[in-house]
Amino acid sequence: MIILHTVVHGWGFRKNSRSMMKFQGRQTVNNLLVSTVLIAGACFGTFYIPMLGTGQIVDTQNRPFDYAFHFRADQNVPSADDMASLAGKYNLELKDRKMGEYLLLALDGNTQVEDDNNAFHYEYRPLLQQGKFLSESTFSHMTGQNIDIRPGTYRAVSNADERFHKFSFLLDVYAENPNSGQK
Numbered sequence: 001m002i003i004l005h006t007v008v009h010g011w012g013f014r015k016n017s018r019s020m021m022k023f024q025g026r027q028t029v030n031n032l033l034v035s036t037v038l039i040a041g042a043c044f045g046t047f048y049i050p051m052l053g054t055g056q057i058v059d060t061q062n063r064p065f066d067y068a069f070h071f072r073a074d075q076n077v078p079s080a081d082d083m084a085s086l087a088g089k090y091n092l093e094l095k096d097r098k099m100g101e102y103l104l105l106a107l108d109g110n111t112q113v114e115d116d117n118n119a120f121h122y123e124y125r126p127l128l129q130q131g132k133f134l135s136e137s138t139f140s141h142m143t144g145q146n147i148d149i150r151p152g153t154y155r156a157v158s159n160a161d162e163r164f165h166k167f168s169f170l171l172d173v174y175a176e177n178p179n180s181g182q183k
Contacts, residue, residue: 003029065096073101100138105175107131131175 071077078086080097087094109128112120133154140146149155154175176183 098142100134100142102138103133103177104130105133106178108174108176127176127178133175 069077077099083097084094106127107129108124108126110122110124111128113123114120134142136147136149139157147155174183
């Protein structure tokens with residue numbers, strides 16, 4: 001602020017021929033102030049990197065697997081030998097490789113919709129979203145857990161600490177195979 005006052009108003013009593021100096025000084029000081037605010041904002045923003053990164057690292061390290069590949073049934077899946085040779089090129093070790101099939105089925109449900117008056121209401125949609133469905137045998141093969149599901153029903157699955165448990169919408173949901181139309 002002292003620099004701005006000095007450039008714009010000066011400290012002496014003679015203020016002759018200062019108009020161009022005032023303009024250039026004012027622009028320079030404004031640019032410096034903007035740069036200072038941007039640098040301060042960037043420094044403040046860098047504090048979020050460790051906070052967000054630490055949570056992500058802890059979450060990733062607690063997963064029971066590192067990666068899952070998803071392939072359609074009509075695609076060629078790399079064999080175990082192909083994956084092992086590719087991992088060897090990067091000095092990686094593969095362990096606990098498991099394969100299983102799942103179905104993508106259409107799910108119905110209620111969704112929140114905004115109408116013309118900017119009000120929200122719930123509306124039923126017969127094809128709202130999709131869900132991944134494993135058979136009992138595939139689930140047992142992938143997890144090592146034995147379960148018993150009645151025919152024509154399903155069970156929602158979450159992770160061990162149930163942080164991703166978002167199945168309240170699945171209470172009365174019907175699953176439909178979009179290819180056959182079977183519910």
